[in-house]
Amino acid sequence: MTQQFAGRTAIITGAARGQGRAMALALALEGADVAICDVGTPDLATVDYRLATTADLEGVADEIRALGVRVVARTCDIRDRAQIDAFVGAAVGELGRIDILVNNAGILSGNRPVHEMPDEQFVTMIEVNLIGLWRVTRAVVPHLIAAGGGRIVNVASAAGLVGAPGFGHYCAAKHGVVGLTKTMAAELAPHRITVNAICPGLVxxxxxxxxxxxxxxxxxxxxxxxxxxxxxxxxxxxxITPEQSAAAVLYFAGEAARVVTGACLAVDAGWTAT
Incomplete structure (x- = not known):
């Protein structure tokens, strides 16, 4: 069976578990070599659940190796430009090129009204879910241009299309991702780079x-x-399963979507239908 991404290389952020893991495995199953990263530390002050660990990341890397493709796995806090540059540099150095970027890394915190939210909670959300995505994209785009084109898939949220009381900071970040997606789609089209977003519901x-x-x-x-x-x-x-989100990534990264850019696909069980 032909693998649609054989000979291509993909970067997936936040790939140690959940949606990112499913996206990395889906691309690898279709023949892509992959570079994966995650924060690698279990704690963040404004987040009250355990984040992915280095062991989680290495576990996914082992799953990918078992599929017979190459993998680069690194810890990377996407709030830190030096760590991003090191990760992207390792990806290019070991895999040779970048064709696909999946911006999946993100956090969730809450639940409180915007007017009661502490500065640190609001700012950290924006820094990870929006500014971090921009920083990774900024580092990768020159490599996509050098490759003659490519695909960027941003993981936004149904909360990037509607409001979600108690999660205003998350909505602000994900609405920002939607706006950034559409703007980058226009800016990068001359370089044969498509930029699209998926907007999952409760995965x-x-x-x-x-x-x-x-x-x-x-x-x-x-x-x-x-x-x-x-x-x-x-x-x-x-x-919604992580694999259903991953299927949307495969669509945007595949040949069928080569003329689709600036789109936001809601994988949300109808959340945003009304």
Missing amino acids: DTPMVTHSAGQLAGQLGITEDEAYDAFLTVHHIKER
Whole structure:
């Protein structure tokens, strides 16, 4: 069977688990060599769930190697330009080129109204989910231009298309990702680089299940019951899987989408339909 990304190289940020892991594995299954990164430290002051560790990242790298493609795995805090440059440099140095960038790394925190939110919580959210994405893209674009074109897929959110009370900082960051996606699509089109975004709803990842666990504890219900309460925003009452988000990445990175740019695909079980 022909692998559609054989001979191509992809970078995926936030790839140690959840959506990023699924996206990296999906691209590798289709023949891409991949460079993956994650923050590699379990704690961030404004986030109350465990972040991905170096062991998580190495585990994904092992899964990718087993598929018979090359992989570069590095820890990288996307708030730090020097770490980004080191990661991108390692990717190019070991894999030779970059054809696809998937900006997946992100955090979630909350839940409180904007007017009650501490500075650190709001600023850290913007710095990771928006400014970090921009910094990674800035580092990668010259390599895409050198390769004669490429694909950028940004992971925004359904909350980048609508409001989400209690998560104004997250909405602000993800709305920013949508705006940045459309602007970069216009700027980079002359270089044969497409820029698109996926806007997932509630994806079954540690980030979301942790929030369900918190709600369960507050209300004295089971975690499954709490997750069902979250799903009231979905018209299709299902948990979205990381693999469903990954399928959207494959579409935007593939040949079928070579004339699609500036698009935002809602993988959100109908959340933003009304």
